[in-house]
Amino acid sequence: MASGKILVAQGGGPTAVINQSLVGVALEARRFAHIGHIYGAHHGVRGIIDEDFADLTQETSHNLELVANTPSSALGSTRDKPDEAYCREIFKVLQAHKIGHFFYIGGNDSSDTVRIVSQQARAANYPLRSIHIPKTIDNDLVGNDHTPGFPSAARFVAQAFAGANLDNAALPGVYVGVVMGRHAGFLTAASALGKKFPDDGPHLIYLPERTFVIAQFLADVKSTYERYGRCVIAVSEGIHDASGTPIAALLAKEMEHDAHGNVQLSGNGALADLLCEEIKSKLKIKRVRGDTFGYLQRSFIGCVSDVDQREAREVGEKAVQFAMWGQHDGSVAIKRTGFYSVDYELLPLDAVAGKTRVMEDEFIAPSGTDVTDAFRMYLRPLLGSGMPDAFRLRHHPVDRVLNK
Amino acid sequence: MASGKILVAQGGGPTAVINQSLVGVALEARRFAHIGHIYGAHHGVRGIIDEDFADLTQETSHNLELVANTPSSALGSTRDKPDEAYCREIFKVLQAHKIGHFFYIGGNDSSDTVRIVSQQARAANYPLRSIHIPKTIDNDLVGNDHTPGFPSAARFVAQAFAGANLDNAALPGVYVGVVMGRHAGFLTAASALGKKFPDDGPHLIYLPERTFVIAQFLADVKSTYERYGRCVIAVSEGIHDASGTPIAALLAKEMEHDAHGNVQLSGNGALADLLCEEIKSKLKIKRVRGDTFGYLQRSFIGCVSDVDQREAREVGEKAVQFAMWGQHDGSVAIKRTGFYSVDYELLPLDAVAGKTRVMEDEFIAPSGTDVTDAFRMYLRPLLGSGMPDAFRLRHHPVDRVLNK
Numbered sequence: 001m002a003s004g005k006i007l008v009a010q011g012g013g014p015t016a017v018i019n020q021s022l023v024g025v026a027l028e029a030r031r032f033a034h035i036g037h038i039y040g041a042h043h044g045v046r047g048i049i050d051e052d053f054a055d056l057t058q059e060t061s062h063n064l065e066l067v068a069n070t071p072s073s074a075l076g077s078t079r080d081k082p083d084e085a086y087c088r089e090i091f092k093v094l095q096a097h098k099i100g101h102f103f104y105i106g107g108n109d110s111s112d113t114v115r116i117v118s119q120q121a122r123a124a125n126y127p128l129r130s131i132h133i134p135k136t137i138d139n140d141l142v143g144n145d146h147t148p149g150f151p152s153a154a155r156f157v158a159q160a161f162a163g164a165n166l167d168n169a170a171l172p173g174v175y176v177g178v179v180m181g182r183h184a185g186f187l188t189a190a191s192a193l194g195k196k197f198p199d200d201g202p203h204l205i206y207l208p209e210r211t212f213v214i215a216q217f218l219a220d221v222k223s224t225y226e227r228y229g230r231c232v233i234a235v236s237e238g239i240h241d242a243s244g245t246p247i248a249a250l251l252a253k254e255m256e257h258d259a260h261g262n263v264q265l266s267g268n269g270a271l272a273d274l275l276c277e278e279i280k281s282k283l284k285i286k287r288v289r290g291d292t293f294g295y296l297q298r299s300f301i302g303c304v305s306d307v308d309q310r311e312a313r314e315v316g317e318k319a320v321q322f323a324m325w326g327q328h329d330g331s332v333a334i335k336r337t338g339f340y341s342v343d344y345e346l347l348p349l350d351a352v353a354g355k356t357r358v359m360e361d362e363f364i365a366p367s368g369t370d371v372t373d374a375f376r377m378y379l380r381p382l383l384g385s386g387m388p389d390a391f392r393l394r395h396h397p398v399d400r401v402l403n404k
Numbered sequence: 405m406a407s408g409k410i411l412v413a414q415g416g417g418p419t420a421v422i423n424q425s426l427v428g429v430a431l432e433a434r435r436f437a438h439i440g441h442i443y444g445a446h447h448g449v450r451g452i453i454d455e456d457f458a459d460l461t462q463e464t465s466h467n468l469e470l471v472a473n474t475p476s477s478a479l480g481s482t483r484d485k486p487d488e489a490y491c492r493e494i495f496k497v498l499q500a501h502k503i504g505h506f507f508y509i510g511g512n513d514s515s516d517t518v519r520i521v522s523q524q525a526r527a528a529n530y531p532l533r534s535i536h537i538p539k540t541i542d543n544d545l546v547g548n549d550h551t552p553g554f555p556s557a558a559r560f561v562a563q564a565f566a567g568a569n570l571d572n573a574a575l576p577g578v579y580v581g582v583v584m585g586r587h588a589g590f591l592t593a594a595s596a597l598g599k600k601f602p603d604d605g606p607h608l609i610y611l612p613e614r615t616f617v618i619a620q621f622l623a624d625v626k627s628t629y630e631r632y633g634r635c636v637i638a639v640s641e642g643i644h645d646a647s648g649t650p651i652a653a654l655l656a657k658e659m660e661h662d663a664h665g666n667v668q669l670s671g672n673g674a675l676a677d678l679l680c681e682e683i684k685s686k687l688k689i690k691r692v693r694g695d696t697f698g699y700l701q702r703s704f705i706g707c708v709s710d711v712d713q714r715e716a717r718e719v720g721e722k723a724v725q726f727a728m729w730g731q732h733d734g735s736v737a738i739k740r741t742g743f744y745s746v747d748y749e750l751l752p753l754d755a756v757a758g759k760t761r762v763m764e765d766e767f768i769a770p771s772g773t774d775v776t777d778a779f780r781m782y783l784r785p786l787l788g789s790g791m792p793d794a795f796r797l798r799h800h801p802v803d804r805v806l807n808k
């Protein structure tokens with residue numbers, strides 16, 4: 001039987017609700033009499049091999065609740081992607097501390113780390129229960145209806161576009177908003193939920209699931225601008241041409257912009273700025289503005305989905321229950337059971353690790369620049385309660401007197 | 405006596421609460437029996453000279469309340485800055501429609517427009533009451549304790565930095581957030597209100613009220629990074645060297661980046677990206693990220709100060725009362741009367757028009773890279789109720805076993 005010591009860690013990019021999962025583990029574990037200690041590793045797997053642990057057993061439940069409602073990884077995170085050798089170091093530390101249960105909250109890479117550690121423990125005949133707890137704003141874990149962290153980031157993106165659309169309606173022009181998500185377009189697609197009236201933006205949505213053709217993009221912007229006198233565009237940072245080359249790289253080259261080869265093309269405002277320059281120079285539109293949502297979309301404090309909070313807490317709780325009562329290592333997954341309710345299951349680690357989900361075809365409109373109602377129905381309940389709403393003055397024109 | 409027709413318009417950049425002022429005018433005017441019509445001009449002064457009016461008299465009070473809670477200018481806005489000739493066109497339209505009261509909601513430029521129109525009406529002996537209603541996220545109107553719109557934008561900036569700081573603590577590195585405000589640093593300084601624990605960011609704040617010296621900036625970042633292992637920086641888009649040259653222009657030149665002279669240096673991500681490149685190349689720090697808050701900070705839906713909402717409503721109401729019961733044209737101003745309460749007065753248009761307030765010296769720390777407690781006391785009540793808060797796990801280290 002596994003020992004009474006738990007280790008929990010957080011990996012990859014922070015989210016608005018990842019601490020709910022941490023606290024779900026810590027509080028649920030207190031229900032089990034044989035659990036003597038709950039350790040948290042600082043900065044993910046890096047903190048494990050450094051033996052840099054916090055004793056969460058000594059936390060008050062009140063402070064844990066406050067931390068649960070705080071965005072970003074309270075234990076710290078890491079970008080380390082462990083290979084077999086790195087995982088042997090992890091395993092060595094788990095053995096030395098007599099850890100019986102290992103919980104790792106993270107995305108694809110984290111699930112792969114759990115998979116390797118699980119294998120090594122089995123090979124060494126060491127009694128370890130290893131559970132991966134899902135987390136990613138990209139929503140790109142297979143086998144999950146959606147992943148904790150995504151709904152809150154999606155809510156931020158929807159609210160940001162709702163506001164940007166109102167701003168753009170007041171001072172018409174072209175607005176480009178660049179959204180995170182290198183391979184999966186879910187977060188960019190969430191911009192569509194910021195739309196209320198038929199002529200609202202985003203009018204065009206560009207996803208990494210579809211090939212981006214610059215000439216077609218310019219034609220789309222031109223016709224939208226001619227129709228509405230303005231154009232709001234949501235763009236995934238991962239857009240690429242047919243060969244897979246990032247659009248930022250193509251545009252930078254075209255502009256002979258990158259003479260020293262030292263201009264970083266991701267994690268900054270380059271893509272938005274380059275697309276804006278392209279629209280200005282080719283379409284001769286004057287007022288063109290671009291924003292890159294950057295870190296705001298994953299860590300903004302005070303824009304969170306209550307549904308996401310609850311589910312992130314539950315995946316942590318369920319992870320402990322699966323560990324204590326089950327016979328298998330695995331990855332906790334969210335299943336949708338109604339409109340709207342969910343349940344949780346434990347998937348084999350092999351089924352999740354190292355795989356990437358992208359947006360299903362049924363979620364993308366045939367035009368390639370919009371989402372479908374199926375996607376709207378999929379996303380809406382995840383955004384939670386209290387979504388802000390936008391209203392307009394009704395149409396009551398006044399007759400001209402000077403007859404200009 | 406002025407006629408029973410009111411015209412109201414909205415100018416300049418939208419804010420989260422500018423529609424509160426519009427609705428304050430529209431609803432308060434309904435109390436006065438001799439007011440027969442309330443017109444709203446579409447797209448500010450541009451809509452006046454185009455005679456493009458909406459009849460707000462026909463709006464329901466319910467829809468007006470919904471619009472009041474919607475960010476961005478419901479009537480539309482304009483960047484037009486009227487000169488004497490333009491104002492004569494405005495005046496011609498006001499006469500033709502027999503407008504007796506003119507309310508213009510906006511910043512510096514808008515108050516100057518009201519001043520000129522007021523003069524022209526007086527010169528023509530036309531009975532017109534002209535009132536400027538303050539609005540600007542820059543907080544740069546003289547004679548006001550603060551301006552409607554600023555508190556909500558400040559709240560967004562404070563929340564954004566609170567989240568960015570948590571993200572940066574989880575994955576340490578350097579983070580640069582560029583904030584709006586070309587001449588006045590109030591909005592950038594609001595980042596300081598996102599700080600809670602002594603080692604929280606923003607660790608450095610750069611304001612347009614102080615000369616920006618690149619070498620000193622790099623030294624500041626270096627020492628902060630050495631002390632905390634990370635560094636969160638708030639930068640105003642308006643930072644400049646001793647000669648007034650924008651820093652983005654200086655850095656772009658240094659990098660020979662701008663070969664074609666066609667790279668726009670404002671209204672995009674250039675400043676953040678250039679500062680990040682500078683830190684990476686000179687300080688050899690690997691993880692350096694920059695965000696430009698752009699339009700999100702002035703139009704994000706769902707991040708608003710209730711104090712700001714209430715005051716924006718009141719300046720609209722008071723404008724109508726000053727117009728109906730007073731004998732003078734003027735600009736409505738907010739006066740602080742307690743901690744925290746306000747009252748409103750009508751300033752002469754000459755006292756406000758075309759003048760720019762910048763941050764008072766008492767609000768800026770001697771280091772030039774932080775704010776004072778006087779500023780914190782000034783800003784805190786404006787942010788309103790329900791500010792989200794951040795909490796940490798307490799320090800309970802676990803002894804190492806492997807003694808690495």
